Structures are given as C-alpha cells and as structure tokens.
Amino acid sequence: MPELAEVEFFRRRWNPGLGQRIVAVAVHSRARVFRGAPTSAIVSALRGQTLLSSSAAAKHLLFRFSGDTWLGIHLDMSGELLVRPADHRPGKHDHVVLRTTTHALVSADPRMFGRVDLHRGTEPPPWWTALAPPLLSPEFTATAVAEFRRRRARAPLKAVLLLQERFPGVGNWMADEILWRAALHPRRLAGSLTPAEVRTLWRECCRVARLALATIAGRTEADTPPDLNVRIPDTWLFNHRWRDGGRCPRTGCPLVREEIGGRTTCWSPARQKLT
DNA sequence: GTGCTTGTTGGCCA
DNA sequence: GTGGCCAACAAGCA
Numbered sequence: 001m002p003e004l005a006e007v008e009f010f011r012r013r014w015n016p017g018l019g020q021r022i023v024a025v026a027v028h029s030r031a032r033v034f035r036g037a038p039t040s041a042i043v044s045a046l047r048g049q050t051l052l053s054s055s056a057a058a059k060h061l062l063f064r065f066s067g068d069t070w071l072g073i074h075l076d077m078s079g080e081l082l083v084r085p086a087d088h089r090p091g092k093h094d095h096v097v098l099r100t101t102t103h104a105l106v107s108a109d110p111r112m113f114g115r116v117d118l119h120r121g122t123e124p125p126p127w128w129t130a131l132a133p134p135l136l137s138p139e140f141t142a143t144a145v146a147e148f149r150r151r152r153a154r155a156p157l158k159a160v161l162l163l164q165e166r167f168p169g170v171g172n173w174m175a176d177e178i179l180w181r182a183a184l185h186p187r188r189l190a191g192s193l194t195p196a197e198v199r200t201l202w203r204e205c206c207r208v209a210r211l212a213l214a215t216i217a218g219r220t221e222a223d224t225p226p227d228l229n230v231r232i233p234d235t236w237l238f239n240h241r242w243r244d245g246g247r248c249p250r251t252g253c254p255l256v257r258e259e260i261g262g263r264t265t266c267w268s269p270a271r272q273k274l275t
Numbered sequence: 276g277t278g279c280t281t282g283t284t285g286g287c288c289a
Numbered sequence: 290g291t292g293g294c295c296a297a298c299a300a301g302c303a
Contacts, residue, residue: 003281032298059282076282078300093300111299113282155293164283172281242281262295264280 003059004135004169005212010081011056012217014063017083020100021050022065028095033079033109037118045069045118046098051105057131058168068122071096073107076114082106132168135209142202149198153191157201159261160190167205173238174212176266178204180237180248185272186265211236241266 025046027039034042049065056062061073061081073079073096088104090097096107096116107116119125133139148166152159161167161175170178179186182204184197193201215232232238237255240246246255248268257266 006281074283077280078282110301111280113298115283152292159293162282174281176281261293263282 003171003174003212004209005216007059007061007075007169008056008213008217010075010079011054011061013081013083014051014054014105016103017051017098017100017105018053019050020102022046022048022098023101024099026090026094026097026099028090031095031109032112033095033107033114033116036115042071042096042116042118045120046071051098051100057128057134058164059171060128060131062124062128064124068120070119070121070125072115072117072119072125072128074115074117075109076111078111079107079109079114082108132165134168135170135205136213140202140206142199145202145205146195146198149190149193153189155190156187156261157184157190157193158186158263158265161205162261162263169209170205172263172265173241174208175263176241177237178208179272180268181208183271183273185274186260186267187274237266237268 025043027034027042029039045067046065046069049067049069052064052066054061054063059074059076061075063071063073065071073081075081084104084106086099086102086104088097088106090106091108093108093110094106095109098105117125144166149160152163157179158175161170161178162172176186178201182197182200184193184201235249237249240249240255246266247253248255248271251268251270253268253270255266256269257264259265
C-alpha cells in the first residue's frame with residue numbers, strides 16, 4: 001500500500017519513541033522481511049540504544065539510533081508502522097517490536113514483501129544515499145524528466161512513472177493521479193510527448209506529491225488506513241479509481257480500468273486521449 | 276475455492 | 290549494453 005505520503009505518515013507514527021531508550025527488542029525470527037539482516041544482530045544492536053531521529057524518502061524509512069546504529073524499513077505492499085502500549089503482545093505479523101518504557105514501536109507486514117535492514121556506522125547506509133532526488137527537491141526538474149523520457153522512449157508513461165530511479169515514491173495510485181491531472185493517456189509512449197506535455201507531466205508530479213503529503217502524511221494517529229479514502233477530496237481521481245462504475249470527477253464520464261505496464265491502471269478516456 | 280491486491284527484483288528476450 | 294516484460298514473493302480479502 002504505502003507510497004510517498006503514506007510512508008511519511010507511518011514514519012510519524014513512531015515519533016512517540018523519539019529520544020526514548022529501547023529497553024527490549026522482539027523480532028519474528030523466521031520472517032522473510034529479515035532476509036537483509038540476521039535477527040540476532042538487530043536485537044543486539046538496538047537493545048539499549050536511543051532512537052534519535054527518523055527520515056522518510058521514496059518508499060524507504062530510516063531510523064537513527066545512538067551507537068551509530070540505523071534501522072532501515074521498506075514497507076513494500078503491506079507493511080505498516082504502529083505504536084502500541086509498552087506491554088503490547090506481538091501479533092502474527094508484528095515482525096519488529098521496539099519497547100521503550102512507555103510505548104511499543106511495531107513494524108508489521110502480513111505479506112512480508114517488505115524488508116528490514118540494519119546498518120552500523122557514522123554515515124547513513126549506501127542504499128539510502130543512492131536514492132533518487134525527491135519529487136519536491138530542486139534536483140527534480142522538468143529537464144531531468146525530459147532526459148529520462150528520452151531514455152525510456154518506448155515504454156508507456158504508466159510504466160515510466162513507476163520507475164523509482166527517477167520518480168521516487170510514486171506508486172500505482174500516484175501514477176494514475178498524475179497522468180489524470182496531466183490529461184495524458186497512460187499508454188502514451190514516453191518518447192511521444194511534446195516538450196509542453198513533458199512540462200505538464202513534471203508539474204503534476206510535483207503537485208500530486210505536495211497534495212498527497214499535505215493530505216495524507218498529516219493525518220492524526222487516530223486515522224487508520226481504511227479511513228484513508230474519507231480524508232481525500234472527491235475532486236481527486238483516488239476516490240473513484242477502484243469503484244466499479246466510477247466516474248471521472250472532472251468530466252463525469254465513466255472511468256476505465258485496464259492493465260498497463262503490468263499494473264491495474266485507471267484513467268478517464270474523456271480526458272486522457274491516446275492520440 | 277477463485278481471483279484480485281497501491282512494490283520490487285531478477286531472468287529472459289528483443 | 291539497454292530496456293521492456295513477466296513471474297515470483299505471501300497473505301488477506303471479497
């Protein structure tokens with residue numbers, strides 16, 4: 001589920017642990033999420049350390065602890081971070097539980113496509129520094145989008161927007177939202193865009209990232225993912241994309257769903273033309 | 276039981 | 290070498 005803004009939302013969920021000492025660590029030792037780091041190393045590295053800060057970038061989370069210890073979490077499709085009372089008993093899908101004296105910081109992931117990584121050192125791990133510049137950074141320019149489009153000229157726009165090396169944090173629904181706002185058909189080949197269309201695409205990438213962060217990342221702790229749709233205005237494609245018989249909020253015409261680039265894609269034929 | 280699922284990766288192929 | 294496409298990963302839900 002989590003894309004850019006949802007990842008940021010989950011990052012904030014662990015804020016009650018900031019500045020707190022981890023008094024105990026519980027892990028689900030056989031879970032697939034630990035394929036990047038042995039659970040014994042995670043337990044011994046984090047126990048007794050203090051959570052100093054956290055960051056979210058693209059679909060990744062990085063938590064910095066004292067003792068030059070870092071915990072990376074990728075939530076992938078079904079991961080979620082939670083805060084529970086200190087005496088929380090781990091459920092079936094709670095793979096990491098970091099206990100402070102007041103809270104339990106929980107990382108859960110039913111499908112286990114996500115991963116948990118441990119890093120030791122004064123600097124953040126290499127995979128973190130190698131992430132593409134965020135959509136809202138000065139490095140994410142219309143020129144960079146134009147250059148990338150030239151390299152991926154023969155791929156449909158939908159598939160191109162999902163490439164994290166240029167559009168970090170963009171997932172399925174964000175890609176559809178961006179193309180819908182830019183009035184570009186998801187099947188258009190990236191190489192076919194005019195310079196003006198490239199600029200529009202870039203602008204809508206930034207706009208959707210900003211809107212998503214403002215709307216989703218700032219939700220309160222009481223909000224849970226099933227309530228997500230409630231908070232999102234009906235003027236977005238988001239609220240209509242999965243509903244059978246959904247209609248385009250701008251034209252009122254029926255929406256279409258089809259697989260493009262290997263992913264279910266929703267668009268408004270009245271607004272997004274192929275030619 | 277069947278058929279879906281908002282992500283990523285590696286292997287295959289053009 | 291580059292880039293597009295697909296299956297696989299695993300569990301829950303309708």
